[in-house]
Amino acid sequence: MVTRVNLKQAVFQPAAGRRVAELVSAKTTGATGVTCRLVEIYAEDQGGARQPHVHDDFEEVIYVLDGEGKAWVDGEVIDITPGDLIVIPIKAGHRIINPGAGDLRILCFFPAAAVAIP
Known part of the structure; x- marks a missing residue:
C-alpha cells in the first residue's frame, strides 16, 4: 500500500531550538525503515541555538525547502x-x-522507522 502525506497537513510539536512535524515514521504511518520530518529551525536569537548531536547508527539526509542557513x-x-x-x-x-x-524549513530523512526527537 502506498502512503501519501501532504506537507500542508503537518502537525508540529516543539523541540529544542525548533518545531518538528513527524511526517513518516513507525508512529505516524507504520513505516518500518524510514523517518521523514519537516523541521522549522528558530533563529538563533529566538532560541534556535541547538547544540550539535550525533546519530551513531545511520546517516541523515537534509533537504532545504525554504530560507538560508548554515550546516x-x-x-x-x-x-x-x-x-x-x-x-x-x-x-x-x-x-x-x-x-x-x-x-528556515528543512526535510530530514533517516533510514530508521523511529528516531527520538532530542
Whole structure:
C-alpha cells in the first residue's frame, strides 16, 4: 500500500531550538525503515541555538525547502539554501543554524522507522 502525506497537513510539536512535524515514521504511518520530518529551525536569537548531536547508527539526509542557513558538521560550516541536499555521515556531530534572516524549513530523512526527537 502506498502512503501519501501532504506537507500542508503537518502537525508540529516543539523541540529544542525548533518545531518538528513527524511526517513518516513507525508512529505516524507504520513505516518500518524510514523517518521523514519537516523541521522549522528558530533563529538563533529566538532560541534556535541547538547544540550539535550525533546519530551513531545511520546517516541523515537534509533537504532545504525554504530560507538560508548554515550546516555545522564536525566543525566544518557550509552555507545552505533552498534546493540544497546534504548528507550527514554516521557519527558526525552536526546541527543546522538559522542566523536569523528569516524562516528556515528543512526535510530530514533517516533510514530508521523511529528516531527520538532530542
